[in-house]
Amino acid sequence: MSKRRIFCLAAAASAIALAAAACGAPDDEGEDRGAVPDDATDCANYEQYGDLEGETVSILGSIRDTEADEMVEAWSYFESCTGATIDYEGSGEFESDMKVRVDGGNAPDIALFPQPGLMANFAADLKPASDEVSKLATEGWTEDWLNYGTIDGTLYAAPNSSNAKSFIWYSPSFFSDNGYEVPTTWDELIELSDTIAADGVMPWCVGFESGGATGWPGTDWIEDIVLREGTDLYDQWVNHEIPFNDPQIVAAIDKAGTILTNEEYIYNGTDTISSTAFQEAAYPILDGGCAMHRQASFYGAMWPADTNVAEDGDVFAFRFPESNEGDNTMLVGGEFVAAFDDSESTEMVRQFLASELYHNARLQTGPWSTARQGVDPANATTPINQFATEILTDPAVTVRFDGSDLMPGEVGASSFWTGMVQWVDGDKTSQQMADDIEASWP
Amino acid sequence: MSTDMQTPVQGRPIAESRGDRIRRVLSSRFASIFALVIAVLWTIPTAGLFISSLRPEDDIRASGWWTVFTDPSFTLDTYNYVLYSDSQGGGLIRNLVNTIVITIPGVLVPVAFAAMAAYALSWIDFKGRNLLYIAIFALQVVPLQMALIPLLSFFSQGLHIGDLAIMPAWNLSGVNTIVQVWIAHSIFGLPLAIFLLHNFMRELPSDVMEAARIDGASHSQIFRKVVLPLVTPAIASIAIFQFLWVWNDFLVGRTFGGGEATRPLTAVLGDMAGTWGFGWTRLPAAAFIAIIVPLVVFLLLQRYFVRGLLAGSVKG
Numbered sequence: 001m002s003k004r005r006i007f008c009l010a011a012a013a014s015a016i017a018l019a020a021a022a023c024g025a026p027d028d029e030g031e032d033r034g035a036v037p038d039d040a041t042d043c044a045n046y047e048q049y050g051d052l053e054g055e056t057v058s059i060l061g062s063i064r065d066t067e068a069d070e071m072v073e074a075w076s077y078f079e080s081c082t083g084a085t086i087d088y089e090g091s092g093e094f095e096s097d098m099k100v101r102v103d104g105g106n107a108p109d110i111a112l113f114p115q116p117g118l119m120a121n122f123a124a125d126l127k128p129a130s131d132e133v134s135k136l137a138t139e140g141w142t143e144d145w146l147n148y149g150t151i152d153g154t155l156y157a158a159p160n161s162s163n164a165k166s167f168i169w170y171s172p173s174f175f176s177d178n179g180y181e182v183p184t185t186w187d188e189l190i191e192l193s194d195t196i197a198a199d200g201v202m203p204w205c206v207g208f209e210s211g212g213a214t215g216w217p218g219t220d221w222i223e224d225i226v227l228r229e230g231t232d233l234y235d236q237w238v239n240h241e242i243p244f245n246d247p248q249i250v251a252a253i254d255k256a257g258t259i260l261t262n263e264e265y266i267y268n269g270t271d272t273i274s275s276t277a278f279q280e281a282a283y284p285i286l287d288g289g290c291a292m293h294r295q296a297s298f299y300g301a302m303w304p305a306d307t308n309v310a311e312d313g314d315v316f317a318f319r320f321p322e323s324n325e326g327d328n329t330m331l332v333g334g335e336f337v338a339a340f341d342d343s344e345s346t347e348m349v350r351q352f353l354a355s356e357l358y359h360n361a362r363l364q365t366g367p368w369s370t371a372r373q374g375v376d377p378a379n380a381t382t383p384i385n386q387f388a389t390e391i392l393t394d395p396a397v398t399v400r401f402d403g404s405d406l407m408p409g410e411v412g413a414s415s416f417w418t419g420m421v422q423w424v425d426g427d428k429t430s431q432q433m434a435d436d437i438e439a440s441w442p
Numbered sequence: 443m444s445t446d447m448q449t450p451v452q453g454r455p456i457a458e459s460r461g462d463r464i465r466r467v468l469s470s471r472f473a474s475i476f477a478l479v480i481a482v483l484w485t486i487p488t489a490g491l492f493i494s495s496l497r498p499e500d501d502i503r504a505s506g507w508w509t510v511f512t513d514p515s516f517t518l519d520t521y522n523y524v525l526y527s528d529s530q531g532g533g534l535i536r537n538l539v540n541t542i543v544i545t546i547p548g549v550l551v552p553v554a555f556a557a558m559a560a561y562a563l564s565w566i567d568f569k570g571r572n573l574l575y576i577a578i579f580a581l582q583v584v585p586l587q588m589a590l591i592p593l594l595s596f597f598s599q600g601l602h603i604g605d606l607a608i609m610p611a612w613n614l615s616g617v618n619t620i621v622q623v624w625i626a627h628s629i630f631g632l633p634l635a636i637f638l639l640h641n642f643m644r645e646l647p648s649d650v651m652e653a654a655r656i657d658g659a660s661h662s663q664i665f666r667k668v669v670l671p672l673v674t675p676a677i678a679s680i681a682i683f684q685f686l687w688v689w690n691d692f693l694v695g696r697t698f699g700g701g702e703a704t705r706p707l708t709a710v711l712g713d714m715a716g717t718w719g720f721g722w723t724r725l726p727a728a729a730f731i732a733i734i735v736p737l738v739v740f741l742l743l744q745r746y747f748v749r750g751l752l753a754g755s756v757k758g
Contacts, residue, residue, distance in 0.1 A: 022706040056615070058701060065716030068530040087616075090530055092713040104594025128674055211719060279720050280503065301721055304500075 021081035040074070040361035047098075049352060053083030055345035060097065061335065062111030063161075064090035066301075070366030077361065078352050083388045084345055095409070098122070110349060112138075114335050115405040116148040117412070119157060127342045129350070130154045136354040142217035144399040148406075149336050157336035157355040162371040164388040165296040165331040165402060166224050166320035171285050172311060182318045186228070189321045190258060192241055193265055196291045202267040204259055205290040207281025208274045208421060215417030215426040218424065219404040221260065221294060224331050226400045227400050234345070240441060244411070245434035253423070253430040260424055273405040274421045285315055294320065296333065300384035301367050310383040317384060329398045330391055333405065334371070349389045363389065371399070408442050415440035488733075495520060495726035502723040519728040534710060534731055541707040544620060544695060548627035548688040553681050555628065556635035557673070561665050563636070564643040565651060575640065581633040584699070590697050593629070597622050597698070619700030626698045627691070631684050642676040643669060679746045682739065689736050695737070707732050 008316070037416060039045055063071060068090045075086055091097045092166055095118060101107050102125050113119040119126070129149075137146060137158035149157040175182065178199065183189040193203035208218050227234045236242045237249055259265055266273065267290035279302050282293035286307065293299075297317070300309050308314045322329065337353050340345050352358050359372035363379040369388035377389040391397055404412035419433040428436070458466075467473065493507040496516045501509075510516075518612045562568075563575045598735035600611040614622060646669065654664045670677075711732055715722040 060701075063717050064713045065530050065721055067717050072530075087701055089705075090713060090717075092715075093696075097696070100590060100594065103591045104597075104697070105599040106597075108595055279718065298718065302718065 014255075040077050040357060040364075043081040044076075045357055046078060046352075049078070049082050049348040050344075051083060052345045052348060055083070055343075056085045056087055056217070057110060057341075057345050057349045058087045058089070058108045059110045059112065059349075060089050060091060060094070060101070060108035062091060062094035062114050063112065063335070064092065066366065067368075070368065071362060072356060074362035074367045075349075075352070077090065078349075078358070079408075082348070084349070086349060095413075101341070108261060108342070109341040109346045110339050110353075112158065112335040113338055115335070115412075116336060116401060117406045117408065119149075119336055119338050120151050122338070123151045123156070125340055126151075126156050127339045129157065130342075130347055132159060133347075133350050133354055136351060140354060140356070140359075140374065142371070142373075142395050142399065145371055146313050148401050157338040158350075159371060160335040160337050160353060162332055162334040162369055162388075162392050163296045163298050164369060164391055165220055165333055166227075166329070167295065167297055167299070167301060167317035167388075168320055169282050169285065169293045169295060169315055169317045170291060171172075171288075171314060172316050173314070174285075174288060174291060183321050186255075193259065193292075197264050201288065202265065202284075202290040203292055204265045205267045205284050205293040206260060206273045206424075207276030207278045208424065209277045210279075213413070213417060214274065215420040216404065217281075217295065218260070218273075218420030219237070219416050220296070220331065221256045221401040222249075222253055222420070223400075224294070224320050225256050225323075226403070227293045227329050227331055228327060230324070231329065231398055231400060234400055234403065238406045240407075243429070244438040244441060250430050250434050253434060257423075259429060270424055272424070273424045282315075297369055297384055297388035298367075300382055311387075313383075317387070327398070328396055329400065331402060332371070332392065332399050333402045410440055410442050411437060422426050449577065491726050492730060495730045499723045502726070520724055521731070524724050524727045524731065533583075533705060534715075534728055537630065537705055537707045537710045538731065540620075540704055541689060541695075543686045544623050544704070544706055545685060549681055549684045550633070550637055551624060552628040552631040552684060553677060556632055556639050557670070557677060558665070559632075559636045559641035560643050561661075561669055563640050565664070565669075566661060574635045578633055579637050582637065586630050586693070591691070593626060594697060614700065616700050617703040620704045622698040622700075623695055623704060626694050627688050630694065631687065635680050635684065638680055639673065639676060642673055646672055668746070675746060678743070681742055682746055685739060686736055 030112065061068075064122045068088065072086075072088055078084070079086055094114065098118070102122055107125060111119075111122075134155050137149065137155060141159060143178070145159055145162075146155060149155055166376060170182075174180075178196075180192060180196065181188075183192050196203040206217075208215050210216055223234075225250060226237055229248065233242075233248055237244070242249070260273065261270055268276070274442075278295070282295065282299065282302075283304070284290045285293060286304070300317075303309055303315060304339055310316060311328055319330070337350060356372060359370045359375045360379050362368050362371060363375060363377075363385070364381065367380075367382045367385050369385045369392060370379065371389075371392035373393055373395075375389065375393065377386045377393065379383055380386040380389050392399070404416050406412065407416065415437045419428070419437045422428040423430060423433045486573060493510050494502055497507065497510065497516070497520075498515060498517045499520065501515060523532050525532070525538075527533055559578075563578075596609070596614050597614070600607060601609040610738045611621070649678075650668055651664060654668050659667070690708060691706065692708040692712065695704070696709045699705055699709075711725070711728050714724055714728050
């Protein structure tokens with residue numbers, strides 16, 4: 001390499017460095033952060049965890065970006081009061097990372113499993129919940145929840161966050177201006193859709209596109225409907241006690257089809273569903289393009305920055321209507337806190353993560369919802385998360401975990417997704433789709 | 443009959459050799475235009491990426507990069523956020539440093555070892571030399587992915603036969619795990635580097651070696667004073683290949699590294715969009731930061747590339 005070239009290289013490098021340095025650090029954007037919770041900052045509340053000076057606990061999870069920052073902030077007081085360090089790593093390839101690390105003997109101390117089914121695969125390496133953690137879990141969560149943290153009769157994990165999935169987003173002002181009522185039954189929902197369509201507005205916005213996971217928003221639709229046909233049917237379906245192509249399931253898919261494959265209902269037409277990004281699918285609600293969008297409570301964070309997400313604001317959500325009289329169900333998602341290590345420090349972090357203290361603090365550090373009994377939903381930073389937390393902590397609500405996260409990966413993270421896409425695209429009938437998914441069940 | 447066979451075929455100019463003909467065809471106006479079209483087509487995605495990286499977030503969400511020509515609006519905010527934000531979805535500057543720290547030993551170590559091994563395998567006579575060479579060469583057939591879990595468990599649990607510990611567990615954590623990444627990159631890079639360098643060194647005339655030996659040079663002197671200067675272009679090209687491989691690596695850095703402290707650029711790039719993929723508008727800027735260094739290296743050193751591609755594989 002000649003002198004001139006070395007000079008070029010050095011010049012290029014320093015130019016980049018200069019340009020970079022000139023920008024400086026960006027302002028901290030803390031608009032959604034709530035006030036620092038008083039209880040959580042008082043070290044007296046952490047005395048029970050003892051002195052963990054110099055200990056490090058590693059946590060691996062699928063939570064990334066802003067949500068991860070807010071979570072880290074919620075346990076930062078635990079760190080400063082006990083002296084422990086929590087080393088959090090968020091991974092977009094959680095499933096494969098977990099497998100490689102556990103097989104290679106390099107498992108994290110604690111893993112936040114977004115799928116109970118995946119957690120069960122690692123049961124042999126997991127440490128069961130201690131008596132103390134079990135006690136916190138039993139007082140903190142309903143039996144529906146604990147069932148998902150239990151493998152073969154042993155409790156392994158308490159939940160971390162919880163999302164309410166059976167939500168339909170709408171514009172409260174659009175509804176009140178036109179005299180529409182929030183529907184409470186499926187028949188009312190269809191009736192309302194017909195009325196809105198007759199008034200010249202498309203009732204539904206739907207988008208299934210999500211990169212490599214395209215189709216998953218569709219699986220939530222089917223789960224919501226099957227769950228409302230009956231919780232027993234739902235449990236049998238996700239546990240594969242009845243085949244995926246059982247007539248009742250096919251009927252439920254057809255029921256979803258009265259909306260999803262109805263050209264009169266879908267904004268921009270059904271053929272755009274699979275190519276519309278789910279993150280932005282509901283935006284037309286804001287300018288009156290469509291009226292409703294089914295998506296979980298976390299969608300509250302995806303609206304454009306200046307949207308007022310509140311019951312009297314631009315957009316809000318109502319609960320997915322029940323099909324049977326007297327039912328009170330909610331489809332949920334969330335993570336489970338499982339441990340691969342039984343040291344004192346890991347145990348203390350587990351106890352802390354299952355405590356009311358942490359859940360109240362986390363509610364206040366950013367948009368989040370939880371099913372932990374005893375938290376104050378008013379701590380939630382946004383109205384939608386307060387609404388979700390109220391429902392999730394209500395013991396009267398029957399809770400079922402997202403079915404595609406409970407099914408084997410070959411189905412729940414593969415053929416169910418692609419099946420949904422082929423079905424809304426019109427490439428397959430509901431029967432063909434269900435048959436194909438059944439055939440892919442391992 | 444026999445005289446007919448010997449006469450040259452009519453119509454083809456005798457003066458033009460095959461090489462000349464190829465050269466003439468490839469440098470014709472038509473071929474140049476064709477090459478230009480291909481170059482433009484291949485550059486469009488990168489250009490689009492670059493333009494996107496400079497657009498405000500809302501614009502990226504709302505419209506394609508080509509609308510910039512009718513409605514230009516540029517900002518460096520995305521770069522600023524991606525590089526310097528202290529949140530989980532930014533702060534690439536830390537990972538840029540990590541990648542550099544991983545890459546430099548990840549290139550120097552295997553290249554140095556490969557050069558010495560290649561010399562030994564080509565110019566030092568010892569028993570089983572060819573067998574050893576074939577064994578190393580054969581290692582290229584083993585996919586890296588197959589070695590991931592065994593190697594990881596070697597680091598984290600040591601090596602045991604029954605109860606006999608042959609190698610204790612390393613028990614590295616945090617930033618120290620970068621050693622594992624260096625070793626893994628060296629191991630995975632060595633077979634190909636040895637193979638290419640060996641073939642290149644074999645081609646050196648044996649007269650040079652013999653002359654040096656008659657003058658009383660030892661193997662280490664021959665290696666340093668005779669062979670190394672002669673194979674510099676080959677070493678440079680292998681170093682470039684290894685550099686690109688290590689820089690762009692995702693799997694090794696992610697598997698053997700110890701979390702946040704050692705995560706390379708590529709691993710963060712994959713997670714940058716956030717839990718729900720909502721932050722994808724940061725990806726163009728982040729991707730551009732990731733490609734700029736290899737791009738500069740490639741443009742400055744591209745002549746070594748071509749030489750390196752030919753080195754060892756083609757005689758003459």
